[in-house]
Amino acid sequence: MKIATWNINGVKARIENLCQWLKDSSPDIVCLQEIKSVDEGFPRLELEALGYHVETHGQKGFNGVALLSKVRPDEVNRGLPGDDTDEQARFIEGVFSVEGGAIRVCSLYLPNGNPPDDPVKYPYKLAWMERLRQFAEDRLALEEPLVLAGDYNVIPEPFDCHDPRVWEGDALFLPQTRSAFRRLEHLGLTDAARATTDEAGLYSFWDYQAGAWPKNNGIRIDHLMLSAEAADRLQSVSIEKHVRAWEKPSDHVPVCGYFDFRPVG
Template sequence: MKIATWNINGVKARIGNLCQWLEQSAPDIACLQEIKSQDEGFPRMEIEALGYHVETHGQKGFNGVALLSKMKPDEVNRGLPGDDSDEQARFIEGVFSVQGGVLRVCSLYLPNGNPPDDPVKYPYKLAWMARLQSFAESRLALEEPFILAGDYNVIPEPFDCFDPKVWEGDALFLPKTRNAFRQLENLGLTDAVRATDDESKLYSFWDYQAGAWPKNNGIRIDHLMLSPEAADRLTATEIEKHVRSWEKPSDHVPVCGWFDFAA
């Protein structure tokens, strides 16, 4: 089973690229972020025509997440628990039947947090990460295959960016941000890409500005975080960076993992 995460940066603007990618890459489950679309405006017909079931949690013009899957989920949960006042559409969970039990897959779009001295934005990012940790703890207790996939807006380590000095004052790379990410890992979650590849210059995002893509000035902020039961079934990963060279690309590329759920 192939499971992918991709910040599409506007599904309506990128529907051609999305359909091309679904046909070529053929993930079994695709987790999208930043769809920037309300649920009723999501271009589901084009995606359903390719054989995918569509579940969305959107809002007008900003944020928004989606799950596209070749099998219909048994259950769908929208919104990250822990703050009923949070109206930002950043989280969706699907529960799927697989051989031997169930698989839980979440698509998440973690807050950017910049500028870090903003009295609202960075505290919201850290609070959201604390809620995510509590949620992950509750799901890990089920001892099921569980995948937290998405745009984390976190650069975990210095070698996950082209130049740490450029990012040292950014909310994506601040010590508190990276510490919160490590706390997730310390729960027992595995970073799928780093479990299969320890090379530097593995990036999932290149800014549109300053020639970042041709210079390969990227960062790795899109992650598949796996429960022990999912990590045991991981067989390979790939960052599909060629998608960044397509016409009118997202500034992110898909990050994919392959899993053997036949065991």
């Protein structure tokens, strides 16, 4: 089973790239972020024509997450628990049948948090991360395979960016941000990419500005965080960076995990 995450940065603007990538890469489950579309405006027909079921949690103009899957999910939950006043569409969970049980796959778009001195944005990011920690703790108690995949807007370690000095003072790299990410790991979640390699220069995002892509001035902020039951079945991880060189690309690329699960349905 191939599970991918991709911040698409506007699904309507990127639909041709998305369809081409689905044909080329053939993932079983795709977690999309920043679809920037309401549910009824999502281009589901193009994706259904490729054999994918589509579940969305959209929002007009920004944010928005989706799950694409070759098999229909048994259950879908929208919105991260813990704050009934939060109207931002940043989280969707699907439960999928696999041989021997089920796997839970979540697509999440963690708040950016910049500028850090904003009285709302950075506190919202940290509060959202704490809600995610509480959600993960609850789900881990089920002792089921769990994949929390998405754009975390977190650079976990200095070697996850081209130049740590550039990111000092940025909400993606602040000590409080990285500490909140480590609290997820302390629950027992595994960073899939780092479970397979300690290679530096492993990036998933290159800004559109300042020639970041040709200079390879990237950062790694798109992660698959795995429960022990999922990590035990992880075979490999790939970052499909060639997609960044396509026409009209997203500034993120797909991150894919390969698992020893067989879908049912």
